Amino acid sequence: MTLKRLIAIDGLDGCGKDTHAERVREALARKGVRVTVISHPSSRRLGRASKRALQSAGAPARLLATLFYAADVLMSVRWYKRQEDGTVVFVRYLLGTAYLPRRLAPLSYAVFRRLLPFPDLALFIDIEPEVAIRRIEARDHTREMFETVEKLSQVRAVARAITSSADWVTVDNSPDGEGAFLEVERLLRDRGIA
Secondary structure, eight states: OOOEEEEEEEEOTTSOHHHHHHHHHHHHHHTTOOEEEEESSOSSHHHHHHHHHHTSOSHHHHHHHHHHHHHHHHHHHHHHHHOOSEEEEEESOGGGGGGSOTTTHHHHHHHHHHHSOOOSEEEEEEOOHHHHHHHHHTSOSOOOTTOSHHHHHHHHHHHHHHTTSTTEEEEEOOSSSSHHHHHHHHHHHHTTOO
């Protein structure tokens, strides 16, 4: 039986969370580790509802996106707790709280940090908002409510404050290239995960 591990890959829209998760999955699979990646909002009904709300505008849409997102994450946590072994990678997990209004984000993070399982490796993939917007604009998708330089800058400031503790590892993914991926692979080795 292998160990049960949880890895969180969090960060701004456009920072490369899903790409990093796929690279982590590949690195661990090469070592024979069973890996499941769950990206939030997920493809489940609640995740799809959150995604639709994110593609809208206004306070009601933001509230719905938050509620559906939280419920989607809680479903993933419930599933994770039933697992006996293997590695699970949650893409966008605890730092979803950074998207809340600035005055609510730290308290919400503290509550979820206390109630939910904390990852064996918590990665904050940092990125300059201007770089994130360039990457977002290159995608073929409907823009979401937080996908502006101004909003990403606000979310980044909150996320950086939350992740300033020793529990989090920040990886700079602003420069193009392999540097960030190599850093993540080194972290996996150093933590005995890969």
